[in-house]
Amino acid sequence: MELFDAKFEDQSDDHFEEYLHQQLRPVPEPRGFADRVLARAESESAVPAKVIVMPSRRRVWTSGAVAAATLLAGLLTQQVEVRRQRHKAEVAQQQFDAAMRITGETLDETRQQLRDAGVEIGK
C-alpha cells in the first residue's frame, strides 16, 4: 500500500488538486443498474389500453353523428333552461303582485283606523 505524503500543508495547491482529481474519479455503478432502470421505464410505459379501431369510412360518419347529437343535446338543454327561467320570472311576478296587494290592503285599513280616530291624513 502506498503511503501518501501526509504533509499537505507543505504541498502546493496544484499537488493537492491533482490528488483530489485522482481520488474523485467516478465510482463504478451498482451491478445491473442499467437493467433495473430499463425495467422501470418499461413498466411505466406499459399502459393498458382499450382502443377500438374502426374502419376509416365508418369513422367519418360516426364522427358526424356524434357531433350532430352533441349539438342537438346542447340546443335542447338551452330550451329547457329558457323555459325554466321564464317560469321563475312568472312566479316572482305573482309573488310581487301579491305582496303589493297585501301592502295596499294593509295601508287602506290603517288609514281607515286613523280616520275613525279623528286623524286626517293626506292621500
Place this chain on the structure above:
Amino acid sequence: MAIETGEFRRLIETHQRMVFSLSLRITGDYATAEEVAQDVFLALHRSGEQLCSDDHTRFWLRRVTVHRATDALRRRSVRPESAADEWTEGGNFETSAGRSPVALEARVEDILRLLPEPLRVAILLRYQEDMLPDEIALMLGQPVATVKTHLRRGLEFLRRKAAVTLKEYVRGTI
C-alpha cells in the same frame, strides 16, 4: 415522447457512472444514491428531452442529478458529521471528543462528507467532473464569484482535514 429503448440503454451505459458517483458523493448513502440515479434516468426517459449531443445530455444529467441528490440529502436530514462549531474558517478541526478514529485508508470522500452541501457540490463538479467555475456557475444558476468562494473554502477545509487525518495514519503505521 419517450426515448427509444435502444438509444435509452446507450445513454444509461454511457452516463451511469457519472450520475451514480455524483449521487453517492452528495448523499453519502449507497441505497439513496441508486434510487436518485434511477430517478434521474427515468426523468430523462419521460421528458423526451431533445438531446442534440452527448455533451448536451451530460449537462442535463449533471444538473438534474445535483438537484435530486441535494433534495434527497435534505429530505433525509443528513447533517455533516462535523458539528457546526467545528466548521469554522481557520478553526480547530478536532471534534469535541478528541481526534476521530482513523481508518486504515483515509479517503477524500470520507472527508468530503464533512463539507456543507454547497461546498461539496462545487468540489465534486470541479474535481470529479472537471468542470470550470463558470460552467459550474451556469449549471447551478449561481454567480461565478460564489462558486469560486465555495471552491476555495472547500479546498482549504479538505487540505487541513486531510493533513490531520493522514498524519494520524502515518503515526499509526510507523
